[in-house]
Amino acid sequence: MKFQGRAFKYGDNVNTDEILPARYLNSIDPEWLAGHCMEDIDADFVKEKKIGDMIVARKNFGCGSSREHAPIAIKAAGISCVIADSFARIFYRNAINIGLPIIECPGATGDIEKGDEVEIDLSQGTVKNLRTDRIFKFEPLPPFAQEIIASGGLMKYVMKKMGGAR
Amino acid sequence: MGMTITEKILAAHSGRSEVKPGQLINARIDFCLGNDITAPISIEEYEKAGATGVFDKSRIALVLDHFTPNKDIKSAQQCASVRRFARKHDITHFYDVGEMGIEHALLPELGLVLPGDCIVGADSHTCTYGALGAFATGVGSTDLAAAMITGEAWFKVPEQMKFVFNGHLKKWVGGKDLILYTIGRIGVDGALYRTMNFTGPAISSLPMDDRLAMCNMAIEAGAKNGIIEPDKITEAYIKPRAKRDYEMVKSDPDALYISTYEWDVSDLEPQVAFPHLPSHARPVSEAKEIRIDQAYIGSCTNGRLSDLEQAAGILKGRKVAKHVRCIVIPATQDVYRQAMKKGLLEIFLDAGCAISTPTCGPCLGGHMGILAEGERCIATSNRNFVGRMGHVKSEVYLSNAAVAAASAVTGSITHPEEVTR
Numbered sequence: 150m151k152f153q154g155r156a157f158k159y160g161d162n163v164n165t166d167e168i169l170p171a172r173y174l175n176s177i178d179p180e181w182l183a184g185h186c187m188e189d190i191d192a193d194f195v196k197e198k199k200i201g202d203m204i205v206a207r208k209n210f211g212c213g214s215s216r217e218h219a220p221i222a223i224k225a226a227g228i229s230c231v232i233a234d235s236f237a238r239i240f241y242r243n244a245i246n247i248g249l250p251i252i253e254c255p256g257a258t259g260d261i262e263k264g265d266e267v268e269i270d271l272s273q274g275t276v277k278n279l280r281t282d283r284i285f286k287f288e289p290l291p292p293f294a295q296e297i298i299a300s301g302g303l304m305k306y307v308m309k310k311m312g313g314a315r
Numbered sequence: 316m317g318m319t320i321t322e323k324i325l326a327a328h329s330g331r332s333e334v335k336p337g338q339l340i341n342a343r344i345d346f347c348l349g350n351d352i353t354a355p356i357s358i359e360e361y362e363k364a365g366a367t368g369v370f371d372k373s374r375i376a377l378v379l380d381h382f383t384p385n386k387d388i389k390s391a392q393q394c395a396s397v398r399r400f401a402r403k404h405d406i407t408h409f410y411d412v413g414e415m416g417i418e419h420a421l422l423p424e425l426g427l428v429l430p431g432d433c434i435v436g437a438d439s440h441t442c443t444y445g446a447l448g449a450f451a452t453g454v455g456s457t458d459l460a461a462a463m464i465t466g467e468a469w470f471k472v473p474e475q476m477k478f479v480f481n482g483h484l485k486k487w488v489g490g491k492d493l494i495l496y497t498i499g500r501i502g503v504d505g506a507l508y509r510t511m512n513f514t515g516p517a518i519s520s521l522p523m524d525d526r527l528a529m530c531n532m533a534i535e536a537g538a539k540n541g542i543i544e545p546d547k548i549t550e551a552y553i554k555p556r557a558k559r560d561y562e563m564v565k566s567d568p569d570a571l572y573i574s575t576y577e578w579d580v581s582d583l584e585p586q587v588a589f590p591h592l593p594s595h596a597r598p599v600s601e602a603k604e605i606r607i608d609q610a611y612i613g614s615c616t617n618g619r620l621s622d623l624e625q626a627a628g629i630l631k632g633r634k635v636a637k638h639v640r641c642i643v644i645p646a647t648q649d650v651y652r653q654a655m656k657k658g659l660l661e662i663f664l665d666a667g668c669a670i671s672t673p674t675c676g677p678c679l680g681g682h683m684g685i686l687a688e689g690e691r692c693i694a695t696s697n698r699n700f701v702g703r704m705g706h707v708k709s710e711v712y713l714s715n716a717a718v719a720a721a722s723a724v725t726g727s728i729t730h731p732e733e734v735t736r
Contacts, residue, residue, distance in 0.1 A: 162503055164698075164701075166679070166698070166700040166701065167700065170680065171679040171680045171681055172680055172681075174352045174679075174681075175386075175387060175389035175390040175392075176393070177359060189701055209503060209504035212503060212504065212537060213439065213698060213700060214438075214439050214679070214698075215441075215455050215456075216352065216353065217353070217356050217456040218356070221356075235504065237504070237507070238507065239439055239453050239454060239455060239534075242454060242455055242458060243455035243456075243457065243458075246457040246458060247457060291339065291471075293339050293469065302457070303457050303458065303460075303461050304360050304364040304457060304460060305364070307364070307461045307464060307465055308364050311464070
């Protein structure tokens with residue numbers, strides 16, 4: 150699976166309060182959450198982002214609260230994937246569970262700057278920066294996580310296992 | 316090869332005699348929980364999946380603690396969905412306004428989470444229960460939905476880190492200072508995906524409230540869980556509370572650790588974490604002339620009785636500085652009641668503090684103490700990220716309750732000794 154998008158670039162320790170401030174946690178409507186995505190770290194994000202764009206950050210992306218509203222907001226904002234050096238563990242779980250592609254690729258995150266066009270090949274495990282023409286390899290998700298994503302998220306995976314899938 | 320407490324608990328809950336870091340397991344859980352922020356998504360996922368019942372209605376807690384008593388219509392709608400679900404499924408441990416407390420103070424207090432348990436909660440500070448010798452970790456809403464249906468959760472067995480604290484703590488120094496110091500040393504991703512095992516003489520003598528505060532903030536170093544080996548202090552806390560069997564699991568002497576840190580904490584000063592990361596910890600003596608607009612004493616980290624006692628010890632016979640708001644929020648109804656019986660509430664009132672019913676409230680910038688642009692707060696809570704307590708240009712400094720109370724009295728960040736001597 151291949152996709153291409155424009156990068157929004159951030160640094161280390163982007164936390165869930167920045168991705169989706171708690172003042173908006175009084176709703177679970179994905180569209181409403183998407184309208185406030187990244188608000189406290191980048192007030193222009195919502196105005197500038199287009200469907201298929203990517204978020205690129207350095208280490209420990211998504212640290213802080215367990216709020217699933219954060220990856221939901223990113224996904225509903227039309228972001229195709231998040232590339233980072235590393236992810237905070239609850240964010241990592243949540244992204245897998247809701248089917249938001251996340252990629253750990255420290256080399257690429259140093260190369261990519263804001264506005265760069267980036268091409269991802271999930272099956273090949275490559276990130277290509279079209280500006281610098283550099284290609285970076287990444288480790289695919291563990292098979293267990295891939296199985297969850299292939300099932301369409303954790304709930305469908307669980308219900309299938311329990312024989313109660315609809 | 317020997318195993319740590321975490322490894323033993325995960326092995327026992329996945330039907331294995333042994334587990335190793337990196338192994339993916341499906342574990343049976345003893346207890347799971349959600350709150351008014353996270354549970355509404357779990358409920359939606361639960362219903363969308365067409366699930367017909369929960370795995371065990373007595374092993375799920377739903378606590379309406381974040382935006383309660385409801386701050387606006389949207390948060391009231393959220394709570395209403397949780398209330399409906401709790402009623403429909405006859406959830407035994409459903410806590411609403413009036414008996415509700417902040418989840419991570421309430422569940423240990425009620426004896427619902429016990430040594431040897433495997434616990435998941437849709438709240439990052441679920442790691443608090445490691446103080447009781449349980450494996451407890453935060454997950455998201457979808458994970459909670461799956462756990463409520465199956466009574467299981469998947470985990471990657473975490474690598475084990477060991478933190479040995481030697482020496483005796485000075486007055487005014489407690490669990491909050493130890494954990495701020497630790498995060499300051501290893502960074503906000505210093506324990507990413509791993510277990511933090513807290514041990515050593517300073518931990519053996521550490522009271523339960525302090526242990527809870529320490530394990531509470533393991534997540535702020537990125538850890539999957541923080542844990543303290545259960546001992547006499549654990550037993551004394553748990554025995555009168557537990558309503559089911561529990562197991563005091565200990566680490567083997569030959570358990571493997573990926574890294575070990577050993578510190579003498581005898582000279583440790585109270586710590587203050589500067590904006591905008593919990594890892595920006597410094598001794599309070601280095602916080603000079605930092606004026607504050609607000610002091611907040613509460614939260615799942617430091618809203619327990621001993622925290623209020625410390626704060627009252629400083630505020631007794633003194634006044635909150637002019638132009639400073641001091642907000643005290645007992646973490647549970649029982650903490651509130653004890654504070655009343657012990658006369659702490661009167662001390663707070665005399666000093667000019669505002670006292671609130673239990674709520675997470677200002678910690679996450681929900682309500683009950685939001686900061687304006689340019690304002691600064693010293694808080695006993697756990698996070699000081701950009702915009703955490705309000706305006707994106709406000710600042711939060713983290714400390715223990717004594718430092719927050721002393722700072723409320725002087726109007727700038729202050730060592731408790733300066734106020735009391």
